[in-house]
Every structure is written in C-alpha cells, then in structure tokens.
Amino acid sequence: MKQGAAAIFLRSLGGSSRSCQSGLDLDGNLMRPNRLNFRHRPKPWTGVGGAADPPALPAANFTCAGHNSRYEFCVEDFTAGTISSQPVRRQLTLGGKWDARVRELVREFGAEHSPELIEEMIVTALRMAREKMSVADLKLISRSMKEMRYAAKIVASYQAFRKVGIFGSARIAQDSPEAKVAEEFARQMVAHNFMIITGGGDGIMGAAQRGAGRDMSFGLNIRLPFEQRANETIEGDKKLINFNYFFTRKLNFVKETHAAALFPGGFGTLDESFEVLTLMQTGKARIIPVVLLDKPDGDYWETWMKFLTQHLYKIGFISEDDFYFFKITHDVEAAVKEITGFYRIYHSARWVGEKLVIRIARALSAAGVAELNDKFADVLRRGAIVQGKALPQERNEPEILSLPRLVLTPHRRSFGRFRQLIDAINRAECR
Numbered sequence: 001m002k003q004g005a006a007a008i009f010l011r012s013l014g015g016s017s018r019s020c021q022s023g024l025d026l027d028g029n030l031m032r033p034n035r036l037n038f039r040h041r042p043k044p045w046t047g048v049g050g051a052a053d054p055p056a057l058p059a060a061n062f063t064c065a066g067h068n069s070r071y072e073f074c075v076e077d078f079t080a081g082t083i084s085s086q087p088v089r090r091q092l093t094l095g096g097k098w099d100a101r102v103r104e105l106v107r108e109f110g111a112e113h114s115p116e117l118i119e120e121m122i123v124t125a126l127r128m129a130r131e132k133m134s135v136a137d138l139k140l141i142s143r144s145m146k147e148m149r150y151a152a153k154i155v156a157s158y159q160a161f162r163k164v165g166i167f168g169s170a171r172i173a174q175d176s177p178e179a180k181v182a183e184e185f186a187r188q189m190v191a192h193n194f195m196i197i198t199g200g201g202d203g204i205m206g207a208a209q210r211g212a213g214r215d216m217s218f219g220l221n222i223r224l225p226f227e228q229r230a231n232e233t234i235e236g237d238k239k240l241i242n243f244n245y246f247f248t249r250k251l252n253f254v255k256e257t258h259a260a261a262l263f264p265g266g267f268g269t270l271d272e273s274f275e276v277l278t279l280m281q282t283g284k285a286r287i288i289p290v291v292l293l294d295k296p297d298g299d300y301w302e303t304w305m306k307f308l309t310q311h312l313y314k315i316g317f318i319s320e321d322d323f324y325f326f327k328i329t330h331d332v333e334a335a336v337k338e339i340t341g342f343y344r345i346y347h348s349a350r351w352v353g354e355k356l357v358i359r360i361a362r363a364l365s366a367a368g369v370a371e372l373n374d375k376f377a378d379v380l381r382r383g384a385i386v387q388g389k390a391l392p393q394e395r396n397e398p399e400i401l402s403l404p405r406l407v408l409t410p411h412r413r414s415f416g417r418f419r420q421l422i423d424a425i426n427r428a429e430c431r
Contacts, residue, residue: 154238220249270304273292295330358406
C-alpha cells in the first residue's frame, strides 16, 4: 500500500521513534519536533511489510556486533563485484602479428598482475593511433588515465581503513556553525577508525580535515582558475591528490568511500550528492550509508527535501524506496551511529553472476534468516535467502573467505529495498 509523503520520508529525516529532528507534512512542508503531526507518523515499515526502525543503540547492545572499521583485509570493488566479474581476456585485437608483439612486450616488462588487462590497455591506445583521434581527445584520455593511476597508487597504501567522503561548500567560514559540525563529525569518525576524504579545499572541507587531522585524511583537490586551493591541514601531504577533471575526481570519491556525509553547499555539493544517490539507485555502485548534516537550527536539507517530495516524487521521477538511501540529521552523534551501525553486522556485498553475495561479520540464527525471507520476498527473483560459505568465484578475495555469507538471486531493481535489507540484517538475531 502506498504511504503518505510524511510517512515515507520520516526515515530520511531521522526516523520516527529515533531522533527525529524534523519532518514534512503531506504537502512537503517542514514540521519541527514540537509540532509534528502524529496522525501522519508512519506505520511500522515492513518493506512491503517489516518492523519499524528500532531506537539507535550502541553496537555493544547487539549480539552480532563487534566488527571494526579497520580491516584485516582489502576493500571490496566499489561496483560490488561488477568489475571483478568482467572477463579478463582481451576483447580487442590488432591482428595476429601485433597481438603477439604486445604480449611479448608485457611479458618482458614484467606485468605479473593481470597481464591481460595491461595488454588490453596497450591495444586500446594503439587502436586510437590507428583511428587518428584528435589531439584534444588523446590529451583527455591520457590525462584521465594518469590521474586514475596516480590516485589508485596513493590510496592503495590505506586499504586497511574504511573511509568517509565529506562534501560541502568551500565558501563557508571556518568559524561558522556548519564548519564546527563538520569538524566534530570528522573527529568522531576518526575515533571510530575511519579515515576521511574531502575535496581538499577550505570551508566545510577544511573544517573536516582539521577535525580528522593530517594523518587520517585525504584531499582530492580540483584545479580551478579561482577559489579552490588546498587547506592548511592537508597542504604538502602525499595524500593530497590534484585532479584536472571533475569526473576523475568524483569517480575516486565514489570508488574509495564507504560512507558519505553531505553538508550545505552549492552546485558542486549538489552535483556530488545526486551522483552518489544516482549510482546507488541504479545499482552502479555499492550501497553505502549517506548522512545529510547541517547546523542545529539549519534547514538546508529540509528545503532540498521539499523539492524532492513536492516535485520529483509527486511527478513520479523517484520512488518511495529511494528515500532509504539517506538520512537527514542535525546531530553529529546520530550521523556517526548511522554510519557505524551500517557496518554492525553487514560487511560488504558482491555480485557473482545473477547471485548477490552479502558478507556478514557474524552468522545469523535460523530464525533471523527466516525473518529476512519473510520480509524481503518481493526482492527475490527466485529461490530464497540462504546462509552459507564463500562461493568459488570469491577466491580472489582470500582475506574475507572465512566470513559467513547470505546468498540470494534478486531482481536488479528497487535498490532502495537492498538498503532496507542491509538495515534488517544489522537488526537480525545471530547464532
């Protein structure tokens, strides 16, 4: 049954029984806590029927809790295995003689790791020469590849940590209430063993960098003819990476982060916000927790929500499930709990063919798995959610082979329901 707008969106604004800082009425108008219209409070959400979100509790209160943000293993593919599952054999060819010369070059140079992919890149470059691409296109492709290579090299040394991407305006004063919230949020995330990634500039970015400290933060800076310069915390650090193109910068933000915190900002912040949400909505990137933060009495994100509810949702451009991808809050501790709670039991996910393999920190009880099957039957294309061990195709991730798995064959749509499934896993009963 389709719910009212307020019922659908209260979760995005902090949940009903959880710390609901603000809500929207049926017309998308902002309601403060002391004026919330409880006639429109959502019924217990069961997805197409589950339990309402429980009060936010510390991880110690959960029998399955205990998974730390600091890995003892590598970070998973940001596309949840879509890239990993692609064939590694060369898809392009220059003809027998040239293919043999490329293979010989790669072998002599010494490419032990995925030589087929190195060969593929060389073949692609040579085909561009044969196709007489313009100088502008060649410069674009060459520069993009160099930026991606360098960024991957720097970040590879820090794969032992989950990371939070923090977005917000460079124009906000360092002593503003928004900047103070950003600084405290970053400080608390580092206390939970997360690193932070910002755009490397001033404003919200500089405040977050200051809160996290130089050692636990990255700066993905963009070269602009005005405004953008590295903040004093990250200036000169090897983790400050400069990009010429916004698209390579944004790709690295999405590729390397395991949570996103969005603060008030301009076109760039909104661009990054919708980028993250679009990639999750379409299944092109792994699902991560997203929090939208503001100063205690701010209404930036509530105003943004009015646009979503009064226009995009009413027109039918977005669905109810899409509002589960994010949470609006004015409280730093609530934002931190939203992120750390996401990884309470859930660890990561990977597509193996048509199957979605969800890796979890603790095995669930039989009753817990049965409850998931009952509440998320609509997600399944066929079969059931089955608990088991790693699949043979996951052998290229030996560091996490021992983790329990939940395996299902879902419809590849309505990815907001996948976020609800992760929330349910984090609440489930364990063995």
